[in-house]
Amino acid sequence: MERTIEVLNQLECEGVFRRYAIGGAVAVLFYAEPVLTYDLDVFVLLASEGSSGLVDLSPIYRRLAELGHHPDREAVIVAGVPVQVIPAYNALVEEAVASADEVRFGDAPTRVVGYEHLLAIMAQTGRPKDRERLASLLEQRPPDAARLDSILGRHGLADTWQVLVGSRDGS
Amino acid sequence: MGLEPAISAAQGVFAAKTRRRAALACLSFEEKVRVLIQLQRIASSVVAASGRVARTPWQIDNSENPSDRAPGRG
Numbered sequence: 001m002e003r004t005i006e007v008l009n010q011l012e013c014e015g016v017f018r019r020y021a022i023g024g025a026v027a028v029l030f031y032a033e034p035v036l037t038y039d040l041d042v043f044v045l046l047a048s049e050g051s052s053g054l055v056d057l058s059p060i061y062r063r064l065a066e067l068g069h070h071p072d073r074e075a076v077i078v079a080g081v082p083v084q085v086i087p088a089y090n091a092l093v094e095e096a097v098a099s100a101d102e103v104r105f106g107d108a109p110t111r112v113v114g115y116e117h118l119l120a121i122m123a124q125t126g127r128p129k130d131r132e133r134l135a136s137l138l139e140q141r142p143p144d145a146a147r148l149d150s151i152l153g154r155h156g157l158a159d160t161w162q163v164l165v166g167s168r169d170g171s
Numbered sequence: 172m173g174l175e176p177a178i179s180a181a182q183g184v185f186a187a188k189t190r191r192r193a194a195l196a197c198l199s200f201e202e203k204v205r206v207l208i209q210l211q212r213i214a215s216s217v218v219a220a221s222g223r224v225a226r227t228p229w230q231i232d233n234s235e236n237p238s239d240r241a242p243g244r245g
Contacts, residue, residue, distance in 0.1 A: 001204050001231060026204075033195035034206040036214055038226045080230030105200055140196050 001040070002106040003079035007067060008042060009108065016063045017044040021100030021111040023086070023093075023121065028133050030103070030112045032140045035133070039075055040083045043097045043113065055087050092117070092124060092155040115141065116148040123152075123161050131164060138165065204231075 008020055022030070024041030046055065064076050075082035088094040096117035103112050113121070119137065122130040152158045195206065211228035218225040 001229070003231075026207075029203050029207060030200055031196075033192045034198075034203045034210060036210045037207065038211060038229075082229075103200065105204075140192065 001079075001081055002108045004040065004081040004083065005105050005108040005110045007064070007069065007078050008083075009110070010067075011060065011063055014063070015047055016060055017046055019045045019097055019111075021097045021113050023096070023113045023118065024084075025133070027113045027118050028137060031115050031118070032137050035136070038082060040078075040081050041086055042083055043086050043088050043093055045088050045094065045097050057085060057087065060085050090124075092120060092151070092157075095151075095154075096121060116143050116151050119143055119148060120151045120155065120157055120161075123157055123164050124155070126160070126164070134164065 011017060012020055020042050022040065023043045024039065025035055025037030026040050028035060029037070044060070046057075047059070061071065061076065064070075064078065069076050069078045069083075071077075072082060075084045077083075086093075088097050096113045097111075099117065100111035100113050103110055115137075119134060122134045122137075148161075149158075152161050195203070198206065208229050208231065211226070215225035215228055
């Protein structure tokens with residue numbers, strides 16, 4: 001995966017996107033026990049919006065293709081790893097990318113969405129697998145309560161969190 | 172004989188599972204990815220054996236396998 005990260009770093013360095021951070025199940029893996037996934041979800045802050053105001057990922061796909069990495073269904077295979085490039089689609093995800101933790105994978109520097117942001121994104125997304133992962137994460141690692149409360153409050157997720165998690169811990 | 176021995180044995184198994192999960196959670200990022208690829212290989216072989224189309228495990232160069240590296244790296 002180090003080579004995959006080096007390619008992502010190269011794209012960011014070239015300005016193909018402004019900033020990226022690893023999210024999804026691989027971010028879960030960073031904080032907890034390994035869980036099965038096949039995709040490396042990468043949240044990106046785009047360099048610019050298209051002239052129509054629509055999100056345009058084609059510069060990313062085009063540059064990846066120039067580097068020899070081609071699409072496979074909804075992902076692009078980058079050095080053997082299916083990468084799903086996901087534009088930061090709301091204020092919470094933008095904030096998660098902007099404040100992501102700097103980490104290393106082998107010799108390659110990279111970023112992983114911070115733990116409390118990851119929890120908040122899962123609560124916001126709210127799919128069954130997000131709820132399942134959320135419960136598993138909370139069993140393994142308590143969040144920084146103040147940081148989590150701040151994020152949930154800023155993004156209007158306090159009630160959602162209470163519904164998802166409050167019943168679980170009896171609060 | 173009551174169920175107590177079975178309950179006690181099951182509790183031991185569950186406790187061991189919890190310890191195992193905690194140990195896995197403490198692995199390095201690189202080691203977790205290595206475990207993930209093992210999981211992908213197992214899952215893909217099970218799916219293929221059931222006649223369904225299996226997803227391909229990550230095709231990462233062996234030189235990226237942290238276990239192949241000199242101690243102290245990654």
